[in-house]
Structures are given as C-alpha cells and as structure tokens.
Amino acid sequence: MILAIDIGNTTVALGGIRDGRVCFVARMDTVRTRTAAEYRAEMDKIFAHRRHPERPMRFEGAVLTSVVPQITGALAECARHYTGKKPVIVSPDIRTGLTMGVDEPGSVGKDRLVDAAYAAANFPLPVVTVDLGTATTFNVVDEDRVFRGGVICPGLSTGLRALGERCAQLPQVHLGSPKSAIGTNTEKCMLSGSVMGTAVLIDGMVQRIEEELGRPATLVVTGGLAKYVTPLCRHPLTYDPELLMKGLALLYQLNAQQPQHHSAGGRHYGPQNQHGRARQRYPRKRTRCERADEARTG
Numbered sequence: 001m002i003l004a005i006d007i008g009n010t011t012v013a014l015g016g017i018r019d020g021r022v023c024f025v026a027r028m029d030t031v032r033t034r035t036a037a038e039y040r041a042e043m044d045k046i047f048a049h050r051r052h053p054e055r056p057m058r059f060e061g062a063v064l065t066s067v068v069p070q071i072t073g074a075l076a077e078c079a080r081h082y083t084g085k086k087p088v089i090v091s092p093d094i095r096t097g098l099t100m101g102v103d104e105p106g107s108v109g110k111d112r113l114v115d116a117a118y119a120a121a122n123f124p125l126p127v128v129t130v131d132l133g134t135a136t137t138f139n140v141v142d143e144d145r146v147f148r149g150g151v152i153c154p155g156l157s158t159g160l161r162a163l164g165e166r167c168a169q170l171p172q173v174h175l176g177s178p179k180s181a182i183g184t185n186t187e188k189c190m191l192s193g194s195v196m197g198t199a200v201l202i203d204g205m206v207q208r209i210e211e212e213l214g215r216p217a218t219l220v221v222t223g224g225l226a227k228y229v230t231p232l233c234r235h236p237l238t239y240d241p242e243l244l245m246k247g248l249a250l251l252y253q254l255n256a257q258q259p260q261h262h263s264a265g266g267r268h269y270g271p272q273n274q275h276g277r278a279r280q281r282y283p284r285k286r287t288r289c290e291r292a293d294e295a296r297t298g
C-alpha cells in the first residue's frame, strides 16, 4: 500500500492506495502552525484505528501534494516516518506526462497538476478538470498533453460563508441542492446562487474553453462539493470523487524509485517512456515483479 497525502487549504487528506485503488481516505484539518510531531500524533491515531491485528498497515512509499507551503515539510517528515523513504513530492519537475504551457509552471497549484496529470492519462483529450474545494479550479490539457492553464474562482462554500459573514441580512446556510434557479426565500436564493451558479459557471466556462481550443473537450469534475453541483450541469461529464487520490497514485508510479528485484544493486525508475509520459491511457497491467512486491508488503 502507498500513502498519498493531499495538503489542501481546508483539509489534509490521507489516502491508502493499493493497485491504483483507493482503500481508505481520512481527513485532518489544515493548521498552518502545526508541527510534524503534532500531525504524527494525529496520523498515529488514524492508522491505529484502521489497523487490523492480522494485517498491520504498512506503507511501501508515499506521495505528497501541497498547496500550503507552511506545512509541506512537516507532512513530508511524517511520510518519511511511516515509510522510511523520502516521499515523491509533486512539482512540475517530476514526471507528470504533461508539458507545461503556462507563464510560470512553478506557480501552478500542485493539486491542479495532479488532477490534470491523471485526467490526461485516462480520458480523451483535450480534457478539462474541475475541482470543487476551498477554491474552484479548472485545468485545461490540450490534445498534445500540454497543460494550457485554467481558471481559479472562490469555492462555492467559501463564497457562501463569505456572504453570511459580510452581509448583515444573510445567514449561514447548510449546503444542499437547489430545486430551481429562482429562489423563493433568502436561503433558496443563496443556494441557487452558489450551487446552481457553480453548475452554470462550469457549463459556461467549459463552452468558452472549447471555443478557445477550437474543439470539444472531455469534462471531469471532482472535489468534496461536486456531488451538489454535477447533477445540475448540462455539459456531459464524468464525476470522479477520487480523481486527486488516483492522480497521486499515478504520479507515485511514474516517479518512485523502485528497488531492483532481479539483479543486485542499482535502481531503476518506474514505468514511463522517455518523454516522461504515462505509457497508456488506461491503467496498465502490473508486472509479475510488482505483484510479488505487493504480496510482500501487504
């Protein structure tokens, strides 16, 4: 099993991934002042809770993406503690299968890179990914696997919360699905604006993006809030709540140094071609050697 860590602005998601399948996801709060020891104490509890006496939880390696630089080091240290190895840390310098076609590749949110890399390897191109978290982000990968950039908007619950805080007559509302665009009370108006508004934003922005690309695009939507929004979208889409975790698994595969099993000494890299691209669009079959490795590590 590998440990995947997604450091977002609201939560740190921990994933256990085996054979590209997400076995569990647990969340911790993002607290920018927390130390490695504090996060480790919380992770110990999470893993102890999940551990089965017959099958102790063991991680053969870790992969980490972060959009909160203040705690990247602390969680990388935790990853190292649980695996005994340096984690793969997502950046444009690792193999992603993408060519960066933006002004400053290093400034692109690393979560955006993960979404884009996974979608580019698994869906028909061009592809647009939308991630509905603290922020709403869009990423565009064209038919040449060039990461072209995208869109950043306030997340829908971020916007909703801001309304409740900044407007004297607006309450804090619980998220839900609006039944109609026309709201008949304050709460329904706010839900229409944030939830249906996000669906319309997605449809409208994807239409503009397709115009700029000059062709239709595949749309893939993910993030904790996607379940409220995707039923209201009109553009055909794939909803994948595990996009980011599966993307982390892919980037681990492409970048982790695997010990060599058949000859002594030396290291070789995981599967990729010389262009650093995922070899196939769909998850490849594992080799016998990897299956054996999997059986050993449990």
Ligand SMILES: Nc1ncnc2c1ncn2[C@@H]1O[C@H](COP(=O)(O)OP(=O)(O)OP(=O)(O)O)[C@@H](O)[C@H]1O
Pocket: 007, 008, 009, 010, 011, 012, 013, 030, 132, 133, 134, 135, 155, 157, 158, 174, 175, 223, 224, 225
């Ligand atoms: N039922 C809900 N009601 C209100 N807010 C929710 C609900 N479910 C999730 N959220 C909020 O949705 C946001 C997005 O969730 P998600 O798990 O995708 O992202 P996150 O990890 O919190 O965001 P980030 O990755 O930016 O940290 C978070 O701010 C979370 O607090």
Ligand SMILES: CC(C)(CO)[C@@H](O)C(=O)NCCC(=O)O
Pocket: 008, 009, 067, 107, 108, 109, 110, 111, 112, 133, 134, 135, 137, 152
């Ligand atoms: C937009 C967020 C906050 C979404 O998590 C993150 O991707 C980020 O901090 N991005 C950096 C700026 C950029 O992506 O261009």
Ligand SMILES: [K+]
Pocket: 006, 007, 008, 009, 010, 011, 012, 013, 133
């Ligand atoms: K997150």
